[in-house]
Amino acid sequence: MTIDLSQLTAAGAAPAVVPPPPATRRDGGRELGRALGGFAYGGDYNPEQWPEPVWKEDVALMQEAGVNLVTVGVFSWANLQPAPDTWRFDWLDRVLELLHEGGIGVDLATATASPPPWLARRHPDTLPVTREGTTLWPGGRQHYCPSSLRFREAATELATAMAQRYADHPALRLWHIGNEYGCHVAVCYCDRCAWAFRHWLVERYGDLDTLNDAWGTDFWSQRYGDFEEILPPRVAPTFPNPSQVLDYRRFASDALLSCYLAERAVLDEHAPQVPITTNAHPDIPAQDWWRWAAHLDVVSYDSYPDPADEVGTHVDAATAYDLMRGLGGERPWMLMEQAPSAVNWRDVNPMKSPGTMRRWSLQAVARGADAVMYFQWRASRAGAEKYHSGMVGHAGTEGSRTWDEIRTLGGELQQVRELAGSAVESDVAYVVDFDSWWALELPSQPSARLRAADQLRWLRRPLEEHGFAGRIVRPGDDLDGVRLLVLPNLYLCREETAAWLERFAEGGGVVVVGLFSGIVDANDRIHLGGYPAPLRDLLGIRVPEVDPLPDGAEIAVELAGAGAGSAGTATLWREPIELHGAEALATHVEGWLAGRPAATVHTFGEGAAYYLGARFDDETTGRLLLAAAERAGCRPPVAVPAGVEVRRRRAGDGRSWLVVCNHGADEVTIELPVPGTDLLADGGPSGTLTLAAGGATVVREERSA
The missing domain is CATH 2.60.40.1180 (Golgi alpha-mannosidase II)
Known part of the structure; x- marks a missing residue:
């Protein structure tokens, strides 16, 4: 069966088409820095929420705070196009002129992040549908189906109108497409998505025999005889086909990316001189950001660490920041949003204590951000986010601690503007692959407790606490300058990824591989012959089976070699590792695995490969990782105490x-x-x-x- 674009159009569906990325990537972060003379500083500005006399006051306060860039228009679709054939740009014209006169640049949004009510009323087929079949209605935001042809047409029509009107505006510094794609609706399961998914599958597999083999559809009598029989993985009597679910996650990411690219094509046509971004949100694995980043001129991110967790939340933020820098090829990125103080969307929303906002902002700078921005400039009077803090709060600026900190930080960023555009040094890298992240967390796994983010946190924290500087890469990336490569988990491992790791180790690099890696191929089919099949030669081990531990279980382990006699514990997981060239670094000391390896090291070429076959306690994990770092010749920039x-x-x-x-x-x-x-x-x-x-x-x- 062939599904062509005319069939999709007849079904009201838009294709999830993602063209190859450009041959060269535009360095939008450094372009923006040169245009602004250093760091970008500012936040989301929503003047449509306020009477016009407030606008002049806003510009004066922005100048006082050192603001040089504001994001305008993110949620203004209904104000710009109040009816299908009615356009109102006059108010936005006046806003941009005021900002330009005040010396403030504009990150201009295409305003397509949240459709106006009239679009859903006239075209209910634009609304998304949950896995359970529930339609998500207007009244919040992001109420659109990415596969809706009518939504795609309406969004590109608005983007075209914006580009035609403002492409040459002197205040324009950056285009901002959409907002936090997939934050609320990462996956839609409607009939239009079913049509678009089938088209995506035809493009991916070509024919049904190839698809049936990839999905293993001979199991449970799932074999397909026609592409029209294939549906999104909606609610089923029991576990859905995991390969189908994995492909649907890939499709859903591509569907949203296609929406972004449709608008990007318009902006490139009318304003090719202006860099383009869209902002990632804290639920990072909602999309395959490696695929997205190839089409971003500058990577931007919205960061909302929890002020109630000042002990550990900065470590998770650091991970996100290193990922953003990695997505951009180690170029400067943008902290597009953070809260000046409290947010509104947690069950309990404490304010940031004095100095926290400043420290967390400079943490982003430490990890390569050349922009420190906020949501939002002025705290709203009404709506769902009225208790979300603003740079200017409900009480105004007089006597406001938050305002004083905002103004102070603006001045300090001017004092350190000389480091804008510089790169972050690192000799450690962590591998993150979103295909593998999604596949690990599919249903019907050996343990639902094994989560990709936890694995990443587990193997980053000890090195972070000892000051080692790391970057985040994807399989196949250039590893120039990297000495230690850590794979917290690579459950889904392609043969070419295994070859990439072997080349790195052969050349003298040190690899650390976390538990339950190298298990399945790109279609979630098991690599046969014993785990971790594609990594067995590199690691010098074989694992015939795995043994996840029940909640609360803790097992004893003991370090071998230089750390002999050091006792430790492990939770969550264990494996009966067989040595095939590797040597044991830690062993089990009780139960049926007593005396068997729990962690290993294998010399490979000029380098080495470590394997951690259990979730060790932090101290034991730290000992193993520090040994690997020492063997790799890695050094932190400065010896520092914890914290x-x-x-x-x-x-x-x-x-x-x-x-x-x-x-x-x-x-x-x-x-x-x-x-x-x-x-x-x-x-x-x-x-x-x-x-x-x-x-x-x-x-x-x-x-x-």
């Missing part, structure tokens, strides 16, 4: 800076590798840095380190 974060950013001309954040509760004094000047404090070069609890600063290194 202190340091990253080195280096410019192409050799200049370098340390960005230091003290997340701990005590003042610390740090020995610097070379004399440095604290750019946010009085005084000249020094060999030490003293930083208050909760403090953060930027140190210019006075000679190369």
Whole structure:
């Protein structure tokens, strides 16, 4: 069966077509920095929520705070197009002129993030449908189906009108397509998506025999005889076909990406000189951001760490920041949104304590952000986000601690603008693959407790606490400068990925592989012959079966070799590892696996490969990872106590800076590798840095380190 575009159009469906990425990637982050003379600083500005006399006051306050960029128009579709054939741009014209006169650049949104009520009333086929068959109605936001042809047409019509009117506006610095794609509706299951999914499958597999083989449809009598028999993985009597679910996640990501690309094509036609972005949201695996990032001129991210968890939340934020930098090929990225203080959407929404917003902002700078932005400029009076903090709060600016911090940080970013455009140094890399992330968390696995984010957190935290600088890569990426490559989990592992890892180790690199990796191929079919089949040669082991542990179970382990006699524990998982060239680094000490390896190392070429076959406690994990880092020759930028974060950013001309954040509760004094000047404090070069609890600063290194 062939599904052509005319059949899709007749069904009211738009194809999920993702063309190859451009041969060269535009460095939109550095372009923006050059246009602004340093860091971008500002936030979402929604003047349509306020009477016009407030606008002039807004611009004056922005100038006072050091704001040089605001995002305009994200949720203004209904104001710009109040009816199908009615357009009202006059108010936006006046806003952009005021901002330009005030010296403030604009990140102009295409306004397609939330359709107006009239679109759903006239075209109910634009609304999304849940897996259970429930239609999601207007009244919130993001109430659109990405496969709806009518939605796609309406969105590109609006984007065209915006581009034609504002392409050459002197305030325009950046285009902002949509907003937080997939935040509320990452996957739609309607009939239009069924049509588009079939078209996507035809493009992917070509014929039904290939698809049936890939999905293993001989199991449970699922074999398809016609593409029209295939549906989205809606609610079924029991576990759905996992290969089908995995492909539907891929399709859903491509469907949303196609919406973005349809608008991008319009902007490229009318304003090719202006870089383009869209903002990722905290639910990172909702889309395959590696595929998305190839079509972004600058990667941008919305970060909302929980102020109630000041002990560990900065570690998760750091992971997201390293991913954003990695998505952009280690180029500067944008912190597009953060809360000035409290948010509105948790069950309990505490404010940020004094200094937290500043420290977390500089943490993003430490990890490569060249923009510090907020949602939003002025806190709303009405609506679902009226209790979400703003740069200007409900009480105004007088006596406002948050405003004082906003204004102070704006000045400080001007003081350290010399490091904008520089790169973050790192010699450790962590592998994140969204196909594998989704596949690991499909139903009917050995343990539903094994989660990709937990695995990533488990193997990042010990190295982070010891100050090692890491980046995040995908399988096949260039590993120039990387000495230690950590795979927290690579459940789905292609043969070419295994070859990539072997080349890295053969050349002297050190690889660390987390448990339950190398299990299935790209279609979620088991690699036969014993786990982890494609990685057995690299790791020098074979695992005939796995043994997930029940909740609350804890097993004893003991380090071997240099750490002999050190006792530890493990939870969640264990494996009966067979040695085939590797040596044991940790062993089980009780039960039927007593004396059997729990962690191993295998010399491979000029390098080595470690395998961690259990979820060890933090201390044991740290010992194993530090041994791997030592073997790889990795060093942190600065030796720091736990809770202190340091990253080195280096410019192409050799200049370098340390960005230091003290997340701990005590003042610390740090020995610097070379004399440095604290750019946010009085005084000249020094060999030490003293930083208050909760403090953060930027140190210019006075000679190369």
